[in-house]
Amino acid sequence: MLLLSIILLPTVAGTASYLIRSHRIRRTLWGATATAHLVLSIAAAMPPEAATLGHWIGLDALSAIFLVLTSLLFLGATVYGIGYVAREPVAPQPDVEDGSLFRNEPESVFTGAILLLLATMSLAIVSRHLGLQWVAIEATTLASAPLIYYHQNRRSLEAAWKYLILCSVGIAVALLGIFFILMAMQGEHRDLTLAALLAQAGELNHKWLGIAFIFMLVGYGTKMGLAPLHTWLPDAHSEAPSPVSALLSGALLNCAFLGILRVQQVCTAAGMAAFGGDLLILFGLLSMGLAGVFILRQTDYKRMLAYSSVEHMGILALGVGLGGLGLFGSLLHAVNHSVVKAMLFLTAGNILARFHTKDTTKIQGACGILPISGVLWIAGFLAITGSPPFGTFISEFTILRATVEQGRWVVAGLYSLFLLLIFVGMSAIVLRMALGKPQESRTREPWTTVLSPLVFAAVALLLGVYLPAPLADKLHSAAQLLGGLAK
Amino acid sequence: MELFISGCVILVFSGAVAVFLGRSRAASPTRSGAADPTHSGAAEWTAALGVWLGCGMALIPVVETLAGRLVQPLHVAWSMPGGSLSFGLDGLSAFFCLPILLISPLAALYGCEYLAHEKKSLGSILFFYNVLVASMLLLMAARNGLLFLVVWEIMAISSFFLVVFDDEHAHVRQAGWIYLIATHIGTAALLVFFALLGRQANSLDFEAMAAAKLAPAMATILFALAVVGFGSKAGFFPLHVWLPEAHPAAPSHVSALMSGVMIKTGIYGLLRALTLLGEPPAAWGWTLVGIGLASGLLGVILALAQNDLKRLLAYCSVENIGVITLGIGTGVLGLAWNQPGLVLLGFGGGILHVLNHAIFKSLLFFGAGAVVHGAGTRDLNHLGGLFKSMRWTGAAFLVASAAIAGLPPFNGFVSEFLIYVAGFSSIRTGATETIILAILVAGGLAMIGGLAAACFAKAFGTVFLGEPRSPQTAKAHEVGAAMRWPMAVLAVLCLGIGLLAPWALKMVLPAVRVMAGTDTASLIEPSAGALRGLSGVVWASAGLLVLAGCLFVIRRSLPRGREEASTGTWDCGYARPTARMQYTATSFAQPLTDLFQVFLGTRKQGGLLQGFFPKNAAFATRTPDAARERLFAPLFLAIDRCVAPIRRMQHGRVHEYLLYIAIVLVVLLIWKAGGQS
């Protein structure tokens, strides 16, 4: 029941907010839904045993982590977003970059879409039927496209188009994969629920399962942003309004990641962990490397963040591919990355709002002008590059240990090298923006813009020095679900 | 141990308090113009008080450990994977705590006055200063790999923020960036190091690591990683590139702490790694000796060529790190050859030099800060004659210069003496490799010593002696008490350790025992010999002081000893000597810099005078960092050039993006569709 409400609540609220005229009511509804959703999902995630609703919808440790994470991020984005849409003018305004006039989407559409996005994401997370999960993930694409297109200017249009086409194609490929899983299950009673799959994992046909994995890797990988399938990601994440970018990077990518995790879970149960693992490691390294290359001389800080998302998706894939300790590290890293990346995108939004440019070379002395956001910007940089005392350090180091413990020297070497490369690139950009003599005077920042980044930063910091017991347990059992023994 | 930890807690806490007090000034943002009257030194003094208190508390267990009493280690479970909050002190870490506990309070006191006229908000610098001190202390006590790494990085980051405190200037930001990159490269190596060692020991706790049995190849790989990782912090050549940038950029008391103390954490890490890696082969020792010589010689040569006082000091840190590493390398060779004498003298000399260098290098940076404060410039070619206006600073700087040049009766000589004796004593076995070692140590140290003397003759001579070379230098003024007393204390210590050398050696012994590992009993005989030598040195030094004193008294009490006529400097008949005719720092070093032009690549601007009545001409030299110019810059550019073409794949044409997907799909199907895993 709880799970159902988790899905239905945002759905209803979303559809309602299309119809509601009054801004105030709609925004209140939005905020209320987000809060309620968080409360519900925590309530659902707390009990240690897996809560299920039929065979199709259920909550095991893995999905519990992602659900709470998503909900938390959404609340943060909501706090930020309500203020955001409130500040955005309704009248046509000149574009900051090419000066052409554009008019924002109606707020009702935006709110409705974002709430539906929450609904679909929740569904994608809690569904334990691969087909249903596919439907949900495809639906997230559809729900988020209008969000990317919120500022109806040329670039956002282009971004939205690329996003829609590429992701739809990718997801279609993933559907093929699901069919092949169906093929892989011999016997009369074929059922795509996770329970059934894991039950008869033994007699799955390896060949077709492998093919299925390839299709789903390519499909969900496109959505997850694994290089070289990531091409839509920097465009979409840089053109979307900042709260949306935060959600896309922090929450939506995780959903696609979960999709891959599920099929990998099946593969592991079928004794094909290595097959998927190698591919995941390959794509992981590829993503990290390419992301590094593009971060190295990036001039657009939102694109930089987007590429860093590609990098971190690569890290996640790598960790899962390694298995064992790597799985634990990877899941922990998913949590850390989501929080930090959301915080960074929100901060980037503040910077953008103040400086009216995404060009890193035109910004200097942010710390002096935006005392809070500037500091957050540096802190976020340190966090996202995996420096203590932030949680990312722990998880990245854990994954490194996993590579070393399996004696994959090349992987370990490349991993460290790429992390170093990315650190060099980002530090050059971020420091140039944050430090230096401020050209303009110091400005006060409204609380809505800094509250959620601050909270996220605090969470990231906390995860760096202390891992709360419930979360640790969830992570461990989730890692065990995927066949990893967590040290 | 709890006392130690709580000391660190106090440090951090007081720093946090200082942030809030410091904001009072941030609230009234007068970036330009005079220092605002609202400022009361509350923030600085709170932070400084915290440092004194915290260090005082931490001192107790440290002294206990050095006195040989066991301080109960502390183990607390940590939810982090592989991590555990285990702290402990042994002779090694306790000794390395000494410089931290000595310098940081003094530097904090010094900073109170140094920052008094700062117009920016002081919150950050005070906070990160305290964090830096705390992290260094915790680093010494950390007994778990993960914990060690976390503290290590916190140390690096807080020091980074201290470096970029003055971030209005581009060169400061640049320096900060280079420092961040350099230290991060080191950290990357360390991550792999601990991951690898953790794999061998399958635990990240130091006890388990020390117990782990390592294959020789594996051990050597680990050693290499440790050298890179810790060397980049310590400033081994060619990883030293960040020092000459960061130290001049940072406020002087910070550079004193960083150059005097923080880079030593690199040395500590290296020693700790050696204790974890088991029996060292001779090759490691040779590596360290080689690194030591390279850092020492190139460091001092580069220092000679500098015209910026703080930059000169920074390079000289590289040199001293070289000396320390030379000693450590000798000690490692002693372990490899099983020569207790070498072990004692090498490690003893190296580790003692850590303390000594901390003392006189911080003193020198304090002096440099005072000069900047009083005369307003760091350019040696604009300074001069400050001794008359800044007596305290001058005297302190003189003592430190003599000490860092390794001259008796100061402390620098003691540690270098030990390393020399190590070099000489190894020779007695007559084996070829020992003779080579002796040649390297004795020849190298002699060369380094001579050049260092030249370097600091230049530094002290051009800053404090002669006539002011620029008008604003002529108006220089002495600094206040809060900056003078730390210098005085350190100057006294320089002489004190020089005269109490045997006790100093006794103080080092616990650390050496840790390095010597099992057979600490074998150290007794050689240490007795070394003590005899040191006591001889002490007697001679004492005699020297007394004799010099007597001679001076005699000279004053001669019949006409006190009568002094004063005149202009004898300039060989030239009628009107001016201050600008003095020998400048650049020209003073010129013969040597020409001799070593190969390593320096000094750039000369301006040229020779032409004709009988030449127009006014200018001449200047600039010496860039060799390693940076010839190694890192080309490397980075090469990498950048390699990756540039890859960026074309993000060209924005959606249908080709689709092509990527199709290609990946097809390739994977062709490659893997066999399905067999």
Next chain:
Amino acid sequence: MDIISILLILSCLLLLGSSRLHVAIRVVAAQGILLGILPLVRSMGDITTGIWILSVTTIVSKGILLPWLMRVCLRNSDIDREIEPFIGFGSSLIYGIGLLALAVWVTVRMELTQSEVPAVLMISSFFLIFVGLFIMVTRRKAITQSLAYLVMENGVYGVGVGMSLDFPFVVELGILLDVCVGVFLMGNLLFHLDREFEHMDVDKLTELSDVAESAAATTGEEIA
């Protein structure tokens, strides 16, 4: 059933060959209808209500609704034919043959032949998928791309029908819904594209890229 498969293949070749967008839309509509019939044919013996509903909705959506939507877009944007694609129509056909071969090869490689699934249908479905991708890659017009997406989707659908007797039809409906909404959104975006750019050439949508970036000299020069 093989007839349907063959018809599908032929329709694809037609797609590859024709420059007229109207024709293309009609072909896609035809495909939709064919696919709608497919489940009925597939499960000859026992046709459950679920299958009825499924095929009807398929026919309605893929055969009527979406083509209509496409036609609307086409009418708004006054373009009628695909001008100078990256690969000409003639050569596209040749490629088409190649793709057909690829489809066959893939089907064989995946050993879909000796199982209970109809091999010809598999081949044709994969052919649809490949052709869809091919058209997306080689044609300029955004509207063609959305059409091609439909083709590909049809292919996937075909594979699904071929493989799975008992695919839960709630999911099937969900899939259909997704596809419809997706294409609808594409249509919406097409409308905006036309309004913003006065053209629908995707190869001109290259404002967002990382190619022209050398302004920020960050790494080498800074340290040098």
Next chain:
Amino acid sequence: MTITHWALPLAAWILAPLMLGIINRVKAIFAGRRGQPLLQLYYDLFKLLRKGSVYSRSTSIVIRLAPSVTLACMAICTALLPWGSLRAPAAFAGDIILLAYLLGLARFATVLAALDTGSAFEGMGASREVQFAALAEPAFFLGMLVLVLHSGALGLSNIMAGLSAATWQTSGILLILVACSWFVLLLTENSRIPIDDPNTHLELTMIHEVMVLDYSGPDFAYILYGASLKLWIFAALIVNLIVPVQSLPVWGQVPLFLLAIGVVAMLVGVVESILARLRLHQVPKILIGSAALSLIALIVKLMD
């Protein structure tokens, strides 16, 4: 350590100025002059000590302290010197290092004092002094290394006691090489021709003498006396090295030792008279060459 040990440094302090007298007399003879009396330096010292002093306005306390420090260093050094098998009053393992560094301290003081005057010429001299010193020190230590290797002892007294006539049969070549190398050092450190000219009048060309231009009265006396002690120290080292006094009974050692020192002084005189002064940029080569000599000695020692 008895009072007799202190006799040795005492003798050094008394007799050191005589060496310069001898050198000058030899040079005079070569030049065909009668030359100044042998005790000339003593007269000069006494005269200077009775004078008042003149200081430049630029100077600070440094120049006033330097002479005492320098002299003290030299005095302590003499106390480290053994005569043949007679041990020095202060003898301990590693005193050689102390010796070298005391010389260094003296140099440091002189150089700083020179810079204290702010005179261009003295700065020039100081700069040259530190350059040559930086090259001379390795040469000295390498030479010392040969002896340590030979005798296996670390203390100067033990090392010298280890040498004897027997040494000449076994490894005379080493002694020759080291002696040559140290003789070059002697010439350099004591600013003799061909390295430097103690009594030129072209300040531009001078090294050591130019640094002491601004001294007067007692200070200058200290400087001169210190210089003569320095000369004595090097001479004593060389004598210890090449003259096998150790093999004689104690009563015979002292006279022979003094005689040998006199011979060294004459040798210096001869060298000064027959050689011309080198150009400055030749000097580093000479020094590196002398270091090479010791190195060769080491290699020879290694081979056998």
